[in-house]
Amino acid sequence: MMSDILVAYFSATGTTARVAEKLGALLGADLYRIVPEVPYTGADLNWHDAHSRSSIETKDPEARPAISGGIKDISSYKKVFIGFPIWWYREPKIIDTFLESEDFHGKEIIPFATSGASPLGKTAQYMRELVKDAVVKEGKRLTPRMTDAELKDWASSCL
Structure with a gap:
């Protein structure tokens, strides 16, 4: 069944995948997992290491x-x-790849992120610069501990 709502997500450790799958089910949305051609290892994700893959990618515009x-x-x-x-x-940066690889003209993009405590910062602003012909909302940091009702209330407010 094709919906007019898509939940696309990149998940490095499974946390974002769990939230995205729950969100997709609550909305009756289609799901698309953004999979890196070269998978990220634990060492790649070590944000304490300035030479890790994720650290290097983040610093490189x-x-x-x-x-x-x-x-x-x-x-x-x-x-x-x-x-x-x-x-x-x-x-x-793999999200930037996704944004630049697809035609988002006239679409509404609602970012959501998972994090232990970090806010979204200027994420929506960065995303707007990549998809100028779409409407990018501010989005929200979500946690796996959110109840279905909390998640559905937030998602419904975006529709």
């Missing part, structure tokens, strides 16, 4: 990690929830 596969057709979606872990108060 031109970094665009390749995505394995792609979404078949994004044209029928009106709203796209995009989920990811927060890396240094912003979206991981």
Whole structure:
């Protein structure tokens, strides 16, 4: 069944995937997992290491990690929830790859992120710069501990 709502997500450790799957089920939305061509290892995700892959990508404005596969057709979606872990108060660069790889003209993008405590920072602003012909909402930091009712209330407020 094709919905007019898509929940696209990148999950490095499974946390964002759990939230995205729950969100998709509550909204009756289609799901799309953004999979890196080269998977991230635990060492790649070590934010304490300035030489880790995630640290290097975050500091490089031109970094665009390749995505394995792609979404078949994004044209029928009106709203796209995009989920990811927060890396240094912003979206991981693989989200930038996704945003630049698809046509978001006229769509509404609602970012959501998972994080122990870090806020979204200027994520929506960075995303707006990449998809100027879409409406990018401010989004929200979500946690796996949110109840279905809390998650549905937030998602409904975005529709």
